[in-house]
Every structure is written in structure tokens, then in C-alpha cells.
Amino acid sequence: MRAQWEAKLSESLVEPFYRLQSEQEIAEGFSDVLAFGTAGIRSTFGLGSGRLNKFTIQKFALGLAKYLKQYTANPTVVIHFDTRHLSHAFAIEIAKVLGTNGTRVILPDTFKSTPELSFAVRHLQTTAGIMITASHNPKNYNGIKVYDSDGGQLLTEPSMILSQYIDSVKDPLNIPTTELATLQQQNIVMPLNEATTHAYRQKVKDLVGTISTASTKTILTSLHGTSLPLLANILDDVGYTNYVIAQAQSTPDGDFPTVHTANPESEDTFDVTKVLAEREDAQLIIATDPDADRLGFVERYTDGTTRYFNGNEIGLLLIKLRYDMLSNHTQDLFLIKSVVTGALSEKVAKSLGIKVINVLTGFKYISDQLKHLEHSSTQLLLAYEESHGYLVQDFSRDKDAIQVAPLLIKYKEQLTQANKTFKDVLMDIYQTYGHYQDRTLSPTFAGAEGSTKIREIMKTFEQLETINIENLTPLYIENYRTCESFDVNTGRTQKLHLPQTDLIKMIFSEGFIAVRPSGTEPKMKLYFSLNVDDLDSVINAFRTQFKL
DSSP, rough: OOHHHTTTTGGGSSSHHHTTHHHHHHHHHHOOOOOOOOBBBEEBBBTTTSSSSSHHHHHHHHHHHHHEEEESSSOOOEEOOSSSEEEEEEEHHHHHHHHHHTTTEEEESSEEEHHHHHHHHHHOSSSSEEEEOTSSTHHHHHHEEOOOOTBBBBBBBHHHHHHHHTOOOHHHHHGOOHHHHHHHHSSSSEOOOOOOOHHHHHHHHHHHHOOOOOOOOOEEOOOTTTTTTHHHHHHHHHOOOOEEEEEHSSOOOTTTTTOOSOOTTGGGGGHHHHHHHHHHSSSSSEEOOSSSBBEEOOOOOOOSOEEOOOOHHHHHHHHHHHHHTTTTTTTTTEEEEEETTTTHHHHHHHHOOEEEEESSSHHHHHHHHHHHHTSOOOOOEEETEEEEEEEEEEESSSHHEEEEEHHHHHHHHHHHHHTTTTTHHHHHHHHOOOOOOEEEOOOOHHHHHHHHHHHHHHHHHHHHHHOOOTTTTTTEEEETTTTTTEETTOOOOOOOOOOOSSSSSEEETTEEEEEEEEESSSSSOOOEEEOOOOOHHHHHHHHTTTTT
């Protein structure tokens, strides 16, 4: 089998990556098979059925073409791609396979963001959407996300059906395709009309309104991704021009040369822009990840010090500031958040009379709730996950850094006029509700041995009937695999009314600890959200006890 793949190395699109791989890395590409899971496909480049290359991409596309034909005889798909290595090339290959197999395709000629793709699906009324991205993953990754006609990523059941169609393609090395130029001449593959981008831009402008002052200077960075120049254009539209683009860090580049990881969840991502903020005397730094669905920010003060805000803290700020902005609301407000979002969020929201809707990890579950609430008499305050993904209006139905970044600038301006900072608002929240601390860790377990280790760890947690960690008072253990909540004090169980997933959440009087395998990488995800004096001590005790 390896020889058949290597015979086509020159047309695989991944030859430069393949030639740099170790023998073990090469062998793993032939021993694995890429799976379309609940988060789509995400992997590294290489040859074989277990890596991203021209042929596995075409296999996905042929499976998708067959899947779409069960819903309509004339499907249409809009494709967007980010600035990662091979994103554009993969988009072209998918377009060729879809077009050859009776699906009309809308394909832009340049990179676009994830929120723009989510918007475009509904705006253009397509059957589906495809985003070529690996979001904030390392530079040797890429991936595919599929969106349904409602603008959200596929839920579990349709993902499983699509996966079956993809798996039914038995010969990925010999999938016939028509040339792109021919498909374009036949109007089967069509360009994206600029009117779609303008319509999205107008929606963001309508949300933000006018920013009437500009006493705050902001540094913008796209982390070599897709948010610029669109974000800068929107800021100009709403009257805010007191920003500086970190040019060295905003040039589209799949190597992400100025950062260790192009992820605003990592504080060291801001090292370059902190230097620029010092030189420019800027008070705010906003970074978006490569596909512009996530954002993070740093606030800089008059004494030159800075403060980084984690994803849960940004969520708390947006809850409070959005609520203040909507203080004259006539509709009931609701908040949607994941079950691993910080414990303080629910406490704050409920004290403000905001209805809280909890969903599983994965923004597709938030999108599904938004679809069901679309015609209700209630108003969305905020939808978010602790991993720096936020949405305040659902004209896009995925995380949307481009709509949230201008709002943050507007809120910063309003706070500056009142001689306050984001840090002041957050300290007020902690003073009122308790100083919960949040930390997310991602220990890596690579290779086949790592996968076995992750399964063993999860099995240990699934069998727990109590948990003893220093200075914590256990209340419940929520097992989302069995969909049961176990009361550690009474021994009783209750049904959890959420879909099944691989997640264990341990709830204490002081907050919670949750564990799950990553859906896209060989990692565990550990979530700590606790009102304790020494979070590091609790984390160390927990990791020691469970060999993490």
C-alpha cells in the first residue's frame, strides 16, 4: 500500500512535508485512517490514509457529495479557507470533486474567516458550508469543518452519517475530477460575490454602532491569519481609527513565524505586541487566531504594566458590560455557555436575572440552541466557551472574533471615559461574587500508547464514587458518558439532559474540576474553576492523585 501512495508523492501536495518526516511519522500515516468526527477532520500533513494530502481531501469531498445528494438533487456549497499551509490548495481540490459530482460550489479567490463562512451559508442559502482551517492548532496541522444550512457545524448524528459516506470511498488514489478552469467556465464553481462580505461587514457595524471617542489606542494582530484587513475596515466604518496594526504579526503566513503558537489562549502570544504597545503607548492589545473565531486581549496601564485576561475572565466582562449596554431591554435575556465554562459565569448571570443555558463543549451545540431560539421572544446576551470563543449576535453561528473585537474597543472607550479599566470591572465582579480562579491544562499523550493511556485515565474517572482533594467539599460527579449525575453524599443518581459525550465533571462547594479527551489532538483537557486560596496546590494534588 505504501508503494502505491509514494508513487503519487509528486501530486500529493504534501511532498515537502513528507520528506522531512521521521520513519515513525511516515509509518503512522499508513497505519491510521483519518476519521470525520464531531469536530470535523483535523490532522497533520503526510502520505497515507491517516494524514492530510490531496487524496484524503478528495476522499472527504466525494463522501460529502454523496451525503448532500440525499438531501437535494442540486446541492450548493460555499467554501472558505484560511492562511494555513495548503488551505487554498485543499479548497480547490474539494471544489473540483464536488463540482465533478454535481454540486455547485462558491469559492472565494482569497482567504476568509470562519465567522464569514458561517454567515455566508445562510446569506447565500447554500446547502452546506466548508471551512478549511485548523483554527489555533500548530502550523503542521490543517483541517475541515462542515456547516449545515443553518450556519452551524454539523451535530453528532449528521456527522456520523457523513463519516459513513466518506468511509465508503475505497480508492482515494484514483478519484476522477474535472479541471477547475473547466468547472468555472461551466459556472459549476463560481466566485464569491463581494456583496456577501459587505453584508457581513454591515451586520457587524449595526451591532457595534458608532464609537464616538478614541482616547484609547489599540494594537491589532491577526496572528498571521484572516481577521485583517476586514476588522480594520469595520473599525474605520464605525468611526474608530486610533489603532495600530502589528504588521510583522499580521502578514498572512502559515508558518506563524512570530509566535510559538498562534493561539490567543496563550499569554506568550502577546510578547511581540506588548513591545509594540509600549512603543505606541497603547492601552489595549487584541489578537485573533488564524481563522478569526477566537480572540484574546491584554490591557496596558499608565505605569506600563499589563494584564492578560483568560477566556473565562473575558466572558465575565462581556456578561457584565453587555448587560449594562442592554439595561433598557424589553426582552428576557439569555446566556449560552459550555458546561466547562467557569463556575462564576452562572452565578453572575443568575444574579442579574439572565437565563442560563448549558451545552456540551463544542460551539455547534450553542449554534443548535440559537437555531431553536431564533423566533423566540428572548434576546441573546452572550454565547461563549472558556476557550476564547464568543458570539453576541447570531448572524454568524460560530465563534466570531470579528464581531466581538469592535465591541471590546467600544466598551474600553466607555470605561476610559468613566476613568475605569477592564481590570476594575473584573475586580468588582470578584469582590461581589467571590474570586474564582480558572485554569485549563492540556497534557499530551502522543501516539498509540497515548491513546491507550487516555482511555485508561477516563475509565478511572468514570468509576469514581467520590473524590478527595485537599480543601474541597465534593457534591456531585457528572458522567456525561452515562448521562448521570451521582450525589457523592447520598449515593443517588439523576439523569443529565444533555447528549452523551466523553466528559467527567466533579462538582464541589468551591466550584468544579472537569476532564475530557481533546476532540482534535492527542491530549487530555483538564478544567479547574474553583474559589480557593491556592489553586496551584489543588491542581498539583489532583494531577498527582490521577497520574496526569
